[in-house]
Amino acid sequence: MSTRLSSTGRLIDRSQKISFSFNGKNFSGFKGDTLASALLANDQILLGRSFKYHRPRGVVSSGSEEPNALVNLGDGGMFEPNQRTTTTELFDGLSATSQNHWPSLEFDVGAINQYLSRFLPAGFYYKMFIHPRPFWKYIYEPFIRQSAGLGKAPSEKDASTYEHFYAFYDIVVVGGGVAGLQAALTAAKSGKKILLIEQTAHWGGRAPVDGGEVNGQPLDKFVDKCVAVLASMENVTMRTRMMGAGVYDHGYLIAYERLSDHKPEASGPRHRLWRIRTGSIIIATGAIERPLVFSDNDKPGVLLASALRDYIVDYGVSVGDRTVVVTNNDDAYLTAIAVKNAGLEVSAIIDARPNGAGELGEKAKALGISVKAGKGIAKVLGSKRVTGVAICAQAGEGAVLEEIPCDCVAMSGGWSPVVHLYSHCGGKLLWDEEKLMFHPDAHNYPKNHNGKPFILPAGAVSGRMDLSEVLRDATKVGSKAVDSKKTSKPPSARMRVDAPIEAVWMMPQGAGIKLRSKAWLDFQNDVKVSDVQLAAQEGFQSVEHAKRYTTLGMATDQGKLSNINGLATLAASLNAPIPEVGTTTFRPPYTPISMGSIAGLARDEVFQPIRQTPIHVWHEEQGAYMEPVGQWRRPYCYPRTGESYADAVEREINQTRGSLGLIDASTLGKLLIKGPDAAKFLDMLYTNMMSRLKVGKCRYGLMCNENGFLSDDGVVARIDKETFLCHTTSGGADYIHAHMEEWLQTEWWDWKVYVANVTEQFAQVGVVGPNARAVLEKLGGMDVSKDALGFMEWKDGQIGGFKARAYRISFSGELSYEIAVPANQGLAFWQALLEAGQEFGVMPYGTEALHVMRAEKGFIMIGDETDGTVIPQDLGMNWSISQKKTDFLGKRAQERSYMVDVNRWRLVGLQTTDGSVIPDGAYAVGQGRNANGQKNTIGRVTSTYYSPTLQRGIAMGLVHKGPERLGEIIDFPKVDGTIVKVKIVDQVFYDKDGEKQNV
Amino acid sequence: MLIFECPYCGVHAEESELSPGGEAHLKRFGPGSDDADFESYLFIRENPKGVHFERWRHSNGCGKWFHAARCTMTLEVFGTYVAQTFEPPQDLKEKITAKRPGWSWRDFS
Secondary structure (H helix, E strand, O other): EEEEEEOOOOEEEEEEEEEEEOOOEEEEEEEEOEEEHHHHHHHOOOOOOOOOOOEEOOOOOOOOOOOOOEEEEEHHHOOOOEEEEEOOOOOOEEEEEEOOOOOOOEEHHHHHHHHHHHOOOOOHHHOOOOOOOOOHHHHHHHHHHHHHHHHHOOOOOOOOOOOEEEEHHHHEEEEEEHHHHHHHHHHHHHOOOEEEEOOOOOOOOOOHHOOOOOOOEEEEHHHHHHHHHHHHHHOEEOOOEEEEEEEEEEEEEEEEEEEEOOOOOOOOEEEEEEEEEEEEEOOOOEEEEOOOOOOOOOOOOOOEHHHHHHHHHHOOEEEEOEEHHHHHOOHHHHHHHHHHHHEEEEEEEEEEEOOOOOOHHHHHHOOOOOOEEOOEEEEEEOEEEEEEEEEEEOOOOOOOEEEEEEEEEEOOOOOOEEEEEEOOOOOEEEOOOOOEEEEEEEOOOEEEOOOOOOOOOOHHEEEOOOHHHHHHHHHHHHHOOOOOOOOOOOOOOOOOOOOOOOOOEEEEOOOHHHOOEEEEEEOOOOEEHHHHHHHHHHHOHHHHHHHHHOOOOOOOOOOOHHHHHHHHHHHHOOOOOOOOOHOOOOEEEEEOOOOOHHHHHOOHHHHOOOOOOOHHHHHHHOOEEEEEEEEEEEEEOOOHHHHHEEEEHHHHHHHHHHHHHHEEEEOEEEEEEEEEOHHHHHHHHHHOOOOOOOOOOOEEEEEEEEOOOOOEEEEEEEEEEEEEEEEEOOOOOOHHHHHHHHHHHHOOOOOOOOOEEHHHHEEEEEEEEHHHHHHHHHEEOOOOOOOOOOEEEEEEEEEEEEEEEEEOOHHHHHHOEEEEEHHHHHHHHHHHHHHHHHOOOOOOHHHHHHHHHHHHHHHOOOOOOOOOOOOOHHOHHHHHHOOOOOOOOOOOOOHHOOOOOOOOOEEEEEEOOOOOOOOOEEEEEEEEEOOOEEEEEEEEEEEEEEEEEOOOEEEEEEOOOOOOOOHOOOEOOOOOOOEEEEEOOOOOOOOOOOOOOOO | OOOOEEOOOOOOOOOOOOEEEEEEEOOOOOOOOOOHHHHHHHOOOOOOOEEEEEEEOOOOOOOOEEEEEEEEOOOOOEEEOOOOOOOOHHHHHHHHHOOOOOEEEEOOO
């Protein structure tokens, strides 16, 4: 039975009862409990099932390293899987359910797997499921997916809110234990700006549990004093429930603050992600106790010695009346003493070392505790919980000497420094043969941009395990962090006299296969000693390979308990020293952080800023169907009641071609290029000769990158001798602006040219259709007659009282004006046009109508006909490539052998023989098959639409030697297996001679 | 995650302000160049373990392109300088020599 003790409980408040539920059963705990301590207090020792074998599992730790006791927490919008009970603070109404079992936690069908474990060794999935190949997709994968995974994914949208903080400090101290407090206190005297963070709700770390005296005072008092002094200092910020999640280059630290996990009724964000830039980071993250590796070390009731100590001292919880302590070091004796002091029984201390412990051994013996030196555990008795242990000689092979009945086994295999944050940024580790741990290499701390070490470990993380050493080290590091010449005097504590730890990587050392295949390394992913040995035997000798083959350390706990035991096992199998095998890579975050905190406020409508034209509100009021174009939202079409989108597009096109349409073209990029060298600059950017363009004229131009590929297109207007206005694609303005700046700043920096992006300074409206001139004349002002404003000309003036610049350009093939007005008058101008256009049946049209009309005319669209591998020559646009210019961006690349290959796919029009629309993205197939047995492709569709004007499907595409094959019929297979027959035709489907636009 | 001091505006800029621009001091080869030179200009890049020269843009700041010299192994930044130059300034080269004696990068040392 695990139960609540009547006396101890440093962190709980027995006057405040809290009710909660687990698997639908109601329980109660106290304020200050974790979910784990409260469940243990209610004799709920079985908390979950393991990942692979569905073995019953209970709590093994008392902190963030917990691999077993994970639960689903909350419901609905607050549901979260894989939450560690050991770090979940209890609150009223908490509801949790256990994971990874069916039909119930107590009776789990999947547990059959443990009897099959002989047939499920390391690499089982790789070996078993590779043949026959087609089985993977339809049989194996769906089956494995259904049975794998711990918690379930939430089904509802997260109801909580999250935020980011940006913060700047001189020093951040990660870890609020004795080392962190002392280092912060020492550094804070300098007056520098300091942040001290602690992942739990309490200051002092585990030192108050382990006890001791500082400067002659009990440790609790020392911690309280440190906290009080730090809290009174203006230059110090302190935060609990905040974890250092990741350390990145140049003093960048990500920290994760849990604001209301422990009080869900509180308002405000649930988690906060701190993005901190700091001069240096003092890592005082302490150490985590390691399990010992013996047969059945995963049974509920077997837990870390330090964890048992925590449950007794901090929470007043007994895991069982009779405890067996098993250890290879002195520290576990503290647990035996704590158990005894709580009035419970220690059945025995089983110490693998023949000579036992130092002064703590004497103390234990004085309390009447029996110590069995040189012994080990052969196996643990009991099924769903511990009922006893069988003892053997550690030096032997596991022959049972005696059985000791007990309810709880407290194990300690030594301590592993929490070097994660130190290692994130490339910190090197050293293996300490005496203490049996990896700790930071003091000569190799990660450096910042000035070449100075910026990550400074302090205390147990550096392998300083004794309180006196911790205080000395923390004081030294605190001074070093502020470059203090003065040495502060560390607080004094008595040094404990310990016997040395002994390497025990397998208990007993000569354990046979039967024991080894029940000795767990990684509890969460069910990796045993025998699995790692098999991996080594099969050639997975690198620690990174062995990890992936066995999944050791790959679970949600990222191997916090299992890593060192695992690689020591691997080293032993390879007969290599531990430092030679090395560790796997530590990667952020230290423990999982919520996806919500990573997103912060960037969700829903503030996920990305949306750019709006001056006419945007009107489109929305009309119920336009909007589509994203870059960061803009543009109307796709304006459906009327009862109309489908396709109906609306057809109506808009017919009315535009028949009378008058309007389009909001404000999103078009507008870049002003000005200066004595502006013409020379544009000659380098565009493939055609912009310097010859006359003032008052417009010219369509193509822009390529240095690789020769088309990157943008648009109409350029020459405003005066030294000024041009370049139109870019809607999505391309910022990119092309940056492209121009790059060349001006880094290659032609002596050219006198300025570029300004004036896209948002103007609203631009396309006035399109046979009545375009009539409506403008009705508004009055500027002379827009053919003689006064010819095709491909522009003019400044007034239209209907608006200051306007009119460009006579056409992307639809109709008589068309694009009129730019100051942005703040855009909406008024648009409405004036609508009103004046009423007599012509004016209709606004959207981007789809725009696309269809340009395709009817055979005009290309950047991003449809181009994809970053297409050169202007592929599109038959040689007419726009100047032969007179000696240089322009892309010219040299277009001379490369592959670019002039006659076998390139080139642009043609495509017309189905049955009038249907070719599916978007369809490929044409020709004769023969390729090396993979697939039919050879000879072309693909780039644009495909239903043309209301021609009343059939039209398309453009890139086809092998396309223009030489006009009239030929080629095959486009469809997804449904049928083939559509397509005739290669000229790409201009409508008004080839341009009679309609040039009136 | 790197911090560079923008040589134009003096701001110590970080990842939310900077955009990387690849290797610095490339010589442009245009029409008339032979295939090997053009290939090298477009595609062949240094990949040093140690001293490296790169282009960066203070894109969400003053908008200027600049050059940075840094160590690819330790991420130490030796210095930044304006982009309107064909080689790193002499004092920067000397500073690098003091920290990484015997360094060389393309034709610079």
